[in-house]
Amino acid sequence: MNMASLLKSFTSLICILLTCLQTIGSTEHENPPRIAIIGAGIGGTSAAYFLREHFGPDVKIDVFEKRSVGGRAATILFNDEQYEAGASIIHPRNMYMVNFTKLFGLEPLGGAESGKLGIFDGKDMVFSTSDWGVVTMAKMVWRYGWDVFSIRSYINDHLFTEFLKIYDIQSLGYSFTTVADLLLAMNETFVELTKKSIDDVLKDAGFSERFINEFVMGALRMNYGQKLGLPAFVGSVSLAAAGESGLWSVKGGNKLVPQKLLESSKATLIEATVTKVTFQDDVGPMYEVEYAKNSDGKDAGPNRREYDVVIIATPLHDKVTDIKFEEFPKPIHNFPQPFHTTVATFVEAKPNISYFGYSEVCHFPDVVFTCDKDLYFNSIGKHHPVEGTSETESENKNSIYKIFSNAVPTVQQIDNLFADKNDLRIVEWLAYPQYNIGDELPPFVLHDQLYYINGIELAASALEMSAIGAKNIANLIVNHWTGNMDKIDEFSWRDESLKTDKTEL
Numbered sequence: 001m002n003m004a005s006l007l008k009s010f011t012s013l014i015c016i017l018l019t020c021l022q023t024i025g026s027t028e029h030e031n032p033p034r035i036a037i038i039g040a041g042i043g044g045t046s047a048a049y050f051l052r053e054h055f056g057p058d059v060k061i062d063v064f065e066k067r068s069v070g071g072r073a074a075t076i077l078f079n080d081e082q083y084e085a086g087a088s089i090i091h092p093r094n095m096y097m098v099n100f101t102k103l104f105g106l107e108p109l110g111g112a113e114s115g116k117l118g119i120f121d122g123k124d125m126v127f128s129t130s131d132w133g134v135v136t137m138a139k140m141v142w143r144y145g146w147d148v149f150s151i152r153s154y155i156n157d158h159l160f161t162e163f164l165k166i167y168d169i170q171s172l173g174y175s176f177t178t179v180a181d182l183l184l185a186m187n188e189t190f191v192e193l194t195k196k197s198i199d200d201v202l203k204d205a206g207f208s209e210r211f212i213n214e215f216v217m218g219a220l221r222m223n224y225g226q227k228l229g230l231p232a233f234v235g236s237v238s239l240a241a242a243g244e245s246g247l248w249s250v251k252g253g254n255k256l257v258p259q260k261l262l263e264s265s266k267a268t269l270i271e272a273t274v275t276k277v278t279f280q281d282d283v284g285p286m287y288e289v290e291y292a293k294n295s296d297g298k299d300a301g302p303n304r305r306e307y308d309v310v311i312i313a314t315p316l317h318d319k320v321t322d323i324k325f326e327e328f329p330k331p332i333h334n335f336p337q338p339f340h341t342t343v344a345t346f347v348e349a350k351p352n353i354s355y356f357g358y359s360e361v362c363h364f365p366d367v368v369f370t371c372d373k374d375l376y377f378n379s380i381g382k383h384h385p386v387e388g389t390s391e392t393e394s395e396n397k398n399s400i401y402k403i404f405s406n407a408v409p410t411v412q413q414i415d416n417l418f419a420d421k422n423d424l425r426i427v428e429w430l431a432y433p434q435y436n437i438g439d440e441l442p443p444f445v446l447h448d449q450l451y452y453i454n455g456i457e458l459a460a461s462a463l464e465m466s467a468i469g470a471k472n473i474a475n476l477i478v479n480h481w482t483g484n485m486d487k488i489d490e491f492s493w494r495d496e497s498l499k500t501d502k503t504e505l
C-alpha cells in the first residue's frame with residue numbers, strides 16, 4: 001500500500017466516522033411527520049402546499065382556522081359587489097403570489113391603485129399627477145427634482161435585485177432559524193436596514209427633505225398607516241409599491257389564492273380555535289393541540305389531537321391569537337410588539353372637492369396620499385370591485401372610495417370629506433406590527449419542531465412575506481426531519497457558486 005492509497009483509506013474512514021456522528025447528532029425519520037398548522041391565511045395555506053409538495057401523499061396535515069380561510073386577505077360585500085377589505089395589492093415581482101395565481105388558473109387584475117395620484121398636506125393638494133404624461137413629468141421635476149425617478153432605481157438596486165435572491169436560495173432547499181439570518185442570506189445590509197429609519201437612509205442617499213416629507217411619508221401612511229422613523233426595510237417595501245404601475249390583485253379576490261392552496265394541499269381543514277399547545281416529554285408525538293370547534297357550543301369540552309410538528313401561522317399577539325403553551329421546559333410567550341390598528345372605511349359618494357381645494361371633480365385624483373402626521377385619515381382611493389370595474393359605472397354615478405385611518409372616523413369627519421353619501425361600511429383590523437427602530441427580529445423556531453411563520457412580519461408584513469416565511473419553514477421542517485443539517489443557517493453564495501461550477505465541469 002503506497003502512501004497515497006493509505007491516505008485515501010484513512011480519509012474514507014474519517015468520512016464514515018463523520019457520517020455516523022452526524023446521524024447520531026441529528027434526528028432522521030423514516031415516516032413523514034404529522035403536522036398541525038394554526039391559521040389558514042396565505043402563510044398557513046402556502047406552508048401546507050409546500051409541505052405536501054415535498055413529503056407527498058403520506059404526510060398528514062391539519063390546518064386550524066378560527067374564522068375564514070384567507071385571513072387578512074378578505075373581501076366584503078358592499079353595494080352588491082365584493083371588495084378587498086384587507087390585503088389588496090400585489091407587486092409584479094412577488095414571485096410566489098405570481099406563480100400561485102398562474103398555477104391555479106386565476107386571473108390577475110391590473111390597474112390596482114393606478115390613476116391620478118395626489119398628495120394632500122391637510123390644507124392643499126401639494127402635488128398631483130395629470131392625465132398628460134408630459135405635464136405630470138414637468139410637475140414632478142418642478143416639485144421634487146429627479147427624486148421621483150431616482151427612488152425607483154434606488155429601490156430596484158438596493159432592494160429588489162437583492163431581495164429576488166431569496167427565490168433561488170429557497171429553491172435550493174436552504175432554510176434559516178431566525179428572520180435575521182434569512183435577511184442576511186439575501187444581502188448583508190438587510191438587517192442593518194431594519195435598524196435605521198427610512199428617512200435617515202434616504203437623506204444619506206441624497207433625497208431631498210421635501211420629497212421625503214411629502215412623497216415618502218404619503219406612501220408610508222398609505223401602506224402601513226405609519227410615520228417617518230419607520231425602519232428602512234419595511235419602508236422600502238412600502239416605497240416599492242408607490243408609483244409602481246404594474247400592481248395587481250387577483251380577480252375574484254386575493255383570498256382565492258389561500259383557498260386554492262389549501263384545496264390543492266389536500267390538508268384537512270379544522271374549523272376551530274386553537275387554545276393550547278402542550279409539550280409532551282414522554283414517548284410518542286411531541287405536541288398535543290387543544291381546540292374548540294366553531295360548530296360546538298360554548299359548553300362542549302375541548303378537543304385534542306397529537307402532532308410531531310406544529311406551525312404557528314398567525315401573529316403571536318394576545319389580541320390576535322391567544323394560544324397557551326404548556327409544559328415547555330422554557331416558557332414560550334407571545335411577542336410583546338404592539339399591533340397597528342388600521343380601519344378601512346368604504347363609502348359610496350362624491351368627494352367634497354372643495355375640502356381639498358378643487359373646483360372641478362374631473363381633476364380630482366383617484367388616489368390621495370396624505371403627508372400630515374396629525375391628519376385623521378391616511379389615504380383615500382377609488383376602489384374597484386374584485387371582479388373588475390363594472391361597465392355600468394357612469395359619470396353621474398357615485399364612486400366607491402376606501403379611506404384608511406388609524407381609528408374609526410366620526411360621522412362628521414366622513415361627512416366633511418364626502419358629499420352625496422349613500423352607503424358606508426367600516427372594517428377594523430389589527431393589521432400589522434407597529435414598527436419601531438430596533439425591534440427584535442423573532443426566531444422561526446420556537447422550540448424543537450415548533451415553528452413560527454409570522455416572525456417575518458417584524459421585517460415587513462405582506463402576502464409575499466408570509467409565503468416566503470412559509471417556504472422557509474417548509475424547508476426547515478424537511479431539513480430537520482431528514483437530518484440535512486448543512487442546509488440550515490449555512491447558506492453562502494460562495495459555496496453555492498462553487499457547487500454549480502463543479503456540476504458544470
Ligand SMILES: Cc1cc2nc3c(=O)[nH]c(=O)nc-3n(C[C@H](O)[C@H](O)[C@H](O)COP(=O)(O)OP(=O)(O)OC[C@H]3O[C@@H](n4cnc5c(N)ncnc54)[C@H](O)[C@@H]3O)c2cc1C
Binds near residue numbers: 042342
Ligand atoms: C388593511 C390591510 C391592508 C393590507 N394591504 C396589503 C397589501 O395591499 N398587500 C400585501 O401584500 N399585504 C397587505 N397587507 C398585509 C397582509 O394582509 C398580511 O401580511 C398577510 O395577509 C398575512 O398573512 P398570514 O397568513 O401570515 O396571516 P393571516 O392572514 O392573519 O392569517 C392568520 C389566520 O390565523 C387564524 N387564527 C388566529 N388565531 C387562531 C387560533 N387560535 N386558532 C385558529 N386559527 C387562528 C386567523 O383567523 C387568520 O385567518 C394588508 C393588511 C391589512 C390588515
Ligand SMILES: *[C@@H]1O[C@H](CO)[C@@H](O)[C@H](O)[C@H]1NC(C)=O
Binds near residue numbers: 157158187188189
Ligand atoms: C448587497 O447590496 C449592495 C447594494 O445595496 C451591493 O452593493 C452588494 O454587492 C450586495 N452584496 C452582495 C453579497 O451581493
Ligand SMILES: *[C@@H]1O[C@H](CO)[C@@H](O)[C@H](O)[C@H]1NC(C)=O
Binds near residue numbers: 095099167
Ligand atoms: C415561478 O414559475 C417559473 C415558471 O414555471 C419558475 O421558473 C420559477 O422558478 C418559479 N418561481 C418560484 C419562486 O417558485
Ligand SMILES: *[C@@H]1O[C@H](CO)[C@@H](O)[C@H](O)[C@H]1NC(C)=O
Binds near residue numbers: 354415417418
Ligand atoms: C366640504 O368641505 C368644506 C371645507 O372643509 C366645508 O366647509 C364644507 O362644509 C364641506 N361640504 C360638505 C357637503 O360637507
